[in-house]
Amino acid sequence: MNDSNAVQEKRWDGHLFARTLPLGFDPNYDQCDKPVQRRISFLVPNFSPPSSFRLSRSRPCIALDSEVEFTGKTCELSLYLYDGASESKIVQLFRNADEPFSNTLKRIQISLSKKMGSKCKKSKSNNKNDVADLPSVWKQEEASAVELDISEVSCGALLQEHCKKQIFLQIPVVGCDEPLRVIIEANPPTITSVSSFDNLQANIFAKVPVHVQVSCLFATSAVVDWYADGVLVQNDSSLYVPTDKDIGKEVTVCIRPYRTDEHDGEGCQEAYSFTKRVEPFPENTLLAIRPEWTKPRLSTDSNLRVLTYNILADQNCTPSWHPYCDEAVLLKQRRFPLIVHEILSYHADIICLQEVDEHIFQKLLQPVLNAYGYAGYYSSKKTDGQMEGCGMFINSKRLEWNSCESHELKSALPIDGPGHDSWDSSDDIYKLLKQRPDLEEIILCKLGHILQLAQVREKTTGAEILVGNTHLFFHPNASHIRTLQMWSILRLLAQAKVNASSTDQRIILCGDFNSSLVNSCGKLLIEGVVPTNHRDLKDHLNAFQWGERGRRFETATSDDDFPEISVGDNFQQMNSAIIPAPAFTHLIPGFSANLDHIVISNGLVPLSHANMPTEDMLSFMPNENAPSDHVSLLCDLAIVS
Structure with a gap:
């Protein structure tokens, strides 16, 4: 071994993946941030370094730079040995x-x-003659190898210095005739997280996109290849849409991280298989009656397409709430991929969603819609026990955010007493809340409903649009609460309009109001005023209570009046974009109503809206062909001066 000409070639016995992890990085990422139960060896080639590297001590040792700061960082070292072909x-x-x-x-x-x-x-001796019994580090130099002096070098410095070079170890092991030769992969491209909706356990349907999110260290990016029963069907894409030819097949992804011009990622790949095989796409009742709305839009189409959809939060989709429905149909693994497919089918420019579970937004909606050119943001309700809220997306090709905000509705209510607020009805609302501390506690302490507000600019015309998205309190006997919530919404919209950069700003308000537009909160929205004790306001005010077991409606315990509520000249007139009003947007046993709305201001003209179903088309919702208990609303608007 002392003469480089006498060095014998030898295959590597294994390799060492060595990484310097960033400060605060969880060293257990491989178990915590990946669906390891779905990881397979399929398609992952064994790491196979060239066999032509030679060892030599004929050249002097090389000193390494040890001045880099590595305090607090962790080095992860994983040593693999070859055993035949594996x-x-x-x-x-x-x-x-x-x-x-x-x-x-x-x-x-x-x-x-x-x-x-x-x-x-x-070894109890520091005698240099014992070097054969100690492990050593070598660097390949052309046709020979040079031993490195590691006496003053930290673990992190060694890996940083040689992440682009070929270095290897000789490790004498008691009982082995020769030292083990292990090649080092210093800070190789590394997959740190792999995620897909429901950890690769969701249903996979033909025509419905499947997405994988990947995060890496020491890598420029990652190549994601898709296989169906072992056959490559999609190259280098985080997204795959199975076809009818894939029905019955197992879907697998192979991920290869790489570092441009330095490391192609060979040997760093990982592969994962999805739990369920590809299923035929179940017909969607709404898509079937809306064929004109699912065709690709022309590039010359200047209309603004708006979608609002209560997608039924997973926490609200239970057999006890929907006993008429097959439990398998209620599972999030089945419902939400179908909902994503429906949303994408409409090619909308503005998408407003309600009852969005936070994890559904993060793991499914946002990554998939981002891949299709949408930008989105999420706002969670502030109500205890609620892990759902609202989500909004815009088509980034046509629109761009100026700002995105989320407001609690209760934040707009008057709390400083009479004379401190110039907005119409502020004093009357303040007096009502003080007169009824039970109502004040419900609104200020129990409910955390929100309004998403986005200032959006249309790229072609420069038109500015204020988009609101909300979901009001659900109880059928709480119209007084919804009316106060709508007053807060109109106030927040007016304030946002005042603060806008353009005085010619248009407004779109979408959401599940849990009310028709002829009831009190809708009347306030459309007409700007609600008379004293309008319709059920007085009854609901005096009988609705929040008991220990939740909300309930009891015999009236008081005889208070609900005052006239108005917005006066503070806010412009709004009108529904869906005319005539649908017979229903929510259909469950014993109850059907028009609860969901798209409302617009001047400067926007409704051109058409998507067909609405009849009750005999749908049966009760959700069902096998309708993944939510609400009907999506869709319309085209023209932007006018």
């Missing part, structure tokens, strides 16, 4: 990045010896 992890260590690499190497040697059934004793 490889297996033998040792995994986590060491401080500022630890001398000589100490790290001794720990690897001890662990390796134990794993291989031998005992490795630490």
Whole structure:
């Protein structure tokens, strides 16, 4: 071994993946941030370094730069040994990045010896003649190799210095005739997280997009390839839409992280298989009656297409709430991929969603819609026990955000007493809340409903549009609460309009109002005023209570009046974009009503809206062909002066 000409070639015995993790990075990422139960060896080639590297001590040792700061960082070291045609992890260590690499190497040697059934004793002598019994680090130099001086080098510094070079270890192991030769992959492109909706356990349907999110370290990006029963069907895409030819097949993704011009990622791949095979697409009743709305839109189409949809939060979709429905149809793994397909089918420019579970937004809606060119944001309700809220998306090709905000509706109510607020009816609302502390507690302490507000600019015309998205209190006997919530919404819209950069700003308000537009909150929205005790306001005010077991409607315990509420000249007139009003947008046993709305201001003209179903088309919702208990609303608007 002392003469470079006498060096014998030898295959590598294994390799060491060594990474310096950033400060605060969870070293357990491989178990915590990946669906490891779905990881497979399919399509992942074994790491196979070239066999032509030679060892030589004929050249002097190389000193490394040890001035880089690594305090607090962690080095992850995973050593694999070859066993015939396969490889297996033998040792995994986590060491401080500022630890001398000589100490790290001794720990690897001890662990390796134990794993291989031998005992490795630490040398009591520092005699340099004992070097054959100590592990060493080598760097490939053209046709020979040079031993590195690691006496003053930290683990992190070694990996940083040589992440672009070929270095390897010689590790003597008691009981082995020759030292093990292990090649080091220093800070290789590394997959740190892999996620897909429901950890790759959701239903997969033909025509419905499937998406995988990948995060990496020491990598420029990652190539994601898709396979159906082992056959490549999609190259280099985070998204795949199965076809009818894939029905019955198993879907697998192979992920290869890479670092441009430095590392192609070979040997760093990981593969994952989805739990369920591809299923035929179940007919969607709404899409079937709206064929004109699912055709691709022309590039010359200047109309603004708006969609609002209560998608039924998973926490609200239970057999106890929907006993008429097959439990398998209620599962989020089935419903939400179908909802995403319906949303995308409409090619809308503005999408307003209600009852959006936070994890559904993060793991499904946002990544998939982003892949289709939408930008979105999410706002959660502030009500205790609620993990759902509203989500809004805009078509980034046509629109851009100027701002995105979320407001609690109760934040707009008057709280400073009479004379402190110039908005119409402020004093009357303040007096009502003080007169009825039970109502004040419900609105200010129990309910956390929100309004999403987005200032949006149309790129072609420069027109500015204020888009609101909300979901009001659900109880059928709480019209007094919804009326106060609508007053808050109109106030927040007016304030946003005043603060807008354009005085010619148009308004679109979407959402599930849990009320028709002829009831009190709708009347306030459309006409700007609600008379004293309008319709059920007085009855609901005096009988609705919030008991220990939740909301309930009881015999009236008081005889208070609900005052006239108005917005006066503070706000412009609004009108429904869906004319005539649908017979219903919500259909369950014993109840059907028009609860969902798209309302617009001057400067926007409704041109057409998507067909609405009849009750005999749908049966009760949700069902096998309708994934929510609400009907989506869709319309085209013209932007006018």
